Structures are given as structure tokens and as C-alpha cells.
Amino acid sequence: MNKFRQNIYTICFAVILGLTCATLLTAAAEFTRPKQTENKKAEEIKNILAALKVPFDAHGGPGELIAIFERDVIEQTLGQEDSLTLYVYQPEGSERPVAVAVRFVGPGLWGPIKGFLALEPDYQTIRGVTFYEQEETPGLGGEIVTDDFRSRFESKHIANEQGRWGIDIVPGSGEHAGINEIAGISGATMTCDKVEEMINAVIETLAEKRETDGQ
Amino acid sequence: MANKNTCMTCGGSQGLCGGKGIATLKDGIWTSNPLAIQVLGICSALAVTNKLSNSLVMGVALMFVCVGSNLFVSLLRNHIPHRIRMIAEVAIIATFVILFDQFLKAYYWEMSKQLGPYVGLIITNCIVMGRAEAFALQNAPLVSMVDGLANGIGYGVALAIIGFVRELFGSGQVVLFGMTIDLGSWYTPNQLMILAPGAFFVFGVLIAAFNVLKGSDPEEDKK
Numbered sequence: 001m002n003k004f005r006q007n008i009y010t011i012c013f014a015v016i017l018g019l020t021c022a023t024l025l026t027a028a029a030e031f032t033r034p035k036q037t038e039n040k041k042a043e044e045i046k047n048i049l050a051a052l053k054v055p056f057d058a059h060g061g062p063g064e065l066i067a068i069f070e071r072d073v074i075e076q077t078l079g080q081e082d083s084l085t086l087y088v089y090q091p092e093g094s095e096r097p098v099a100v101a102v103r104f105v106g107p108g109l110w111g112p113i114k115g116f117l118a119l120e121p122d123y124q125t126i127r128g129v130t131f132y133e134q135e136e137t138p139g140l141g142g143e144i145v146t147d148d149f150r151s152r153f154e155s156k157h158i159a160n161e162q163g164r165w166g167i168d169i170v171p172g173s174g175e176h177a178g179i180n181e182i183a184g185i186s187g188a189t190m191t192c193d194k195v196e197e198m199i200n201a202v203i204e205t206l207a208e209k210r211e212t213d214g215q
Numbered sequence: 216m217a218n219k220n221t222c223m224t225c226g227g228s229q230g231l232c233g234g235k236g237i238a239t240l241k242d243g244i245w246t247s248n249p250l251a252i253q254v255l256g257i258c259s260a261l262a263v264t265n266k267l268s269n270s271l272v273m274g275v276a277l278m279f280v281c282v283g284s285n286l287f288v289s290l291l292r293n294h295i296p297h298r299i300r301m302i303a304e305v306a307i308i309a310t311f312v313i314l315f316d317q318f319l320k321a322y323y324w325e326m327s328k329q330l331g332p333y334v335g336l337i338i339t340n341c342i343v344m345g346r347a348e349a350f351a352l353q354n355a356p357l358v359s360m361v362d363g364l365a366n367g368i369g370y371g372v373a374l375a376i377i378g379f380v381r382e383l384f385g386s387g388q389v390v391l392f393g394m395t396i397d398l399g400s401w402y403t404p405n406q407l408m409i410l411a412p413g414a415f416f417v418f419g420v421l422i423a424a425f426n427v428l429k430g431s432d433p434e435e436d437k438k
Contacts, residue, residue: 012297017303021310028314032321039324135331137410 014169038062047130052089052099071207079209084202087116099127102206106198109190111135113144117199119158123210126167129199141191152182165207166200168181170194174188235358243365249342250373250418252426256342257363260374261332261414263333269414270378272326274371276315278364281343283311285363288351304347305338342366377417385409394437 042062047058049069056068072091077083087101101118112128115131136142143149157179159165169184169192184192248257251294263269287307288295295303302376316334327334344363346366351359382389385408390396407413 006296010299011250013294013296014299014302019307021306024310025313028317032317035321036317037321043324043328138408140406 009120019026026037037064038196042066047116047132048073048101048136051101051128051130053115053118053128054089054091059119070097078206078213083194084205084209091119097183104202104203106194106201108134108136108194109121109141110137113195115198117202124157124159126156126158127151131195136188136191140185141188143185143188144191149185156180156182165203169196235354236361239358239362240365243362243367244369244372247267247364248369248425248430249345249371250370252420252429253342253345254422255345255371256340257418259333259336259413260342260370260377260418261327263330264374264377264414264417265380265381265385265409267375267378267391268326270331271371272319272330273325273333274367274374276312276319276330277337277340277342277370278367279315280308280311280337281346281363281367282360283341283363284308284347285351285359286356288347289354289359291353300352301344302346304344306418308343308347309338310427335363342370376421377414380417381408381413385413 027136027150039062040081042065045065049065051074051131054068054072056065072089074088074090074097076086076088076162079087080156084102088097089099089101090097099118099120100123101116103114103116105112105114107113112133113131113136114133115129117129119125120127131145134142134144136144156167158167160168160178160180167180167182169182171184171186171189171192243249247253250257251258259273263273284304284307288304291303293308311337315337316327319334322345334349346362350362354362383396383398384405387402387404388395391403405413408417
């Protein structure tokens, strides 16, 4: 009988402890949820703005970023099925779009890589690239997030001289004179290949959609 | 100090911590430093120490979790059924870890992004569980909190030392609170220090340094 009572006590203890912890955590999650979703959204917006080269204060709060985004960036969808979202940068008071960005996603070496590719209004020249949500090897593949690497994309074309769509990340610091050739990171060839692949995928989708849309 | 067991909070020899406050504090930070002496919880120590700021936040996180879980395990120590004590401890630890993680995600987004999964992994950190099992289950709440604090500081300081050395030689400069220590342009950053092997080298030297500074171990001498 004593053993039975002991078991009941153990079960009751476990249930009460479990419930207490769960309640506490639910309360904490609920309490911080608005802040957290805002942070996540601001993170994404920050990357879009950085790719589009929209001037913004890097130390500004999430609210500020969201305000700039809503004022200057228009979201457009391209194509009917599996539509592609375009982020068009059109500063207040300006008649024409200044830049346009698309999201790209793909597998990296260790985990998924997501980022934004921004193009000039000619849909030919790269304006900027940003990466977020990457888990590449710090110091090697992780270098893709550095300004140094990202700036190598700027003013390169998304098609080669013959008009074939796609960029080419060339390993090493050798010759990369082609209009669509970008110098890779030594020691991170795998990451570079995967980045090239995912960016080219989005370039092709974009070209295809624009053709069918007849723009 | 006449009596080495004098309690810091009250000055009495049998104070709030039962006279064990200072000794417990010293134990956690120095004599049995969780990282350098007990070599516990090194998984996270190797992973997050490529930057000093990351190391410090990780140290604070572990301190918070250790103090909180030690307090509650100690408060419940006479009520936790023996057979499920480990599960109960983990539940308490997990609660504190997730609380801290949520807090970081809401108010220190950048830091939370850099630490990634390692804050969540404090749940499985041997130090926290070890202190709950080895100390909080046998001791009163207040001294258990001191123990948690001491181990958190011990872990944090060791982490900060590793983080400082790795960031300095790995990136050529250390950035903290907007202040920068720069090695100058003559130094070529050594990427090895940022990668895992760098952590092993620094960690090994740290253990050696602790052992030298601490002097010979009386336990070892007896053998």
C-alpha cells in the first residue's frame, strides 16, 4: 500500500512540476512574441534594404526599419503559379523604380542559405547581394556574409557576353574579368558552388517569368 | 579575515549560507573551476568562444540558469521523489534556459542570432546538471545559489579568457561594447584560431595555466 502511495506521489509531483514549467514558459513566450516576430520581420527587411542599397540606420530599431520598408519598397508578384515576389525600391517622390530584389533559397554546406539578390532596373546588373540564415563554416564559407565578398557581386551582370543567364563564381583570386564572373572565397569552394547554384536558379526563374509575363 | 568561513552577507561564522558562502564561491570560481579543473561543459565552450562578446553572454546565460535551477532544486530537494529526480532537475533547468533564450530573442536579437542553438543547448550542459545533482540536492537554497553563481562566474571567466585570445589572434582585433583592441596591420589574422582547433589549443593552455597557478593537487599527492 505504501508503495502505491509513493507512486501516486511521484506521478502527482511530475504532473505538477510539468504543468508549472509549461505555464511559465507559455506565459514567457506569449509575453515576448510581439517583440520576437517584430525582430524576425526586421531582420528580413534589413536584408532586403541592404541588398537594394536603401539608406537606413543600422542601429535603428525594428520599428524604424519597418517604416522605411513600407514607405519605399513595393512588393510585386510575378507570374501566376509559384509566383515570384519582387521587392521594388521606389523612393518616395520618385516616378521610377530604382532597384528590384528577389529572394533566393538553397542548401548550403551545413544548412540552408537564404538571401536576397538586388538588380538595377535594367534587370541585368547586380546592385547588391545579402545572405541571411546561413550556417556555413565560420571563417571559411561563413565569409559569404562579409562586405568584402558581397561587394564582389556589385555591377556584375546576371548573364554572360553571349546572353546566357547565370553568374559564375570563379575559385581563387585568378582571372575573373568576365562580366558575369565573381571571385570566390579560397577554402570555401563548396559553399561558393552552392551559392552560385541557388542564385542562378532564381535568375533563371526571374527571366522565365518576365518572358511569360511579356514585360 | 580571521575566520575563512565568514559569511560575506552577514559576517557571522554561521550565517545565512551556513558558513560555507566564501568557500563555495572560491570552489566554483577557482579550486574546482568547472571548465579548467573539472573540464565539464566544453562542447559549448569550444563552440561559442570565437568572439569575446559571445563568450560573455554565454557566461551570463549559464550563470542565470545555474543560479535559478540550483535555487529551485534546492527548495524542492526534500520533495522531489528520488526515482525521478534527474527528470525533475532537467525540467527545471530547461525552463530557465528557454526563459533566457526567449528573452535574448526578444531583446537581444543580434546576440541571439550569433549564439544560435548554443543557448538552448545549455539544457544539456554538464555543469548545470552536475551542480544540481552534486550540490543543490544536498544543500540549503541560499548556499546553492552561491554555488550556482560561483560556477557561472567560473565558467564565464574561463570562457572570456578563451574568447579574448581566440578573437585577438583569429580576427586581429577584439571588439567589446564599441571598444576595440587592435593588433595592427602587421598581424595577419590566423583563421585557425577561429575554427575549432584554435579553441582546443587555447583551452589546453588554459587548463595547464590553472594547474600551475593552483599548485599541486593535494588529492593527487596522496596517491
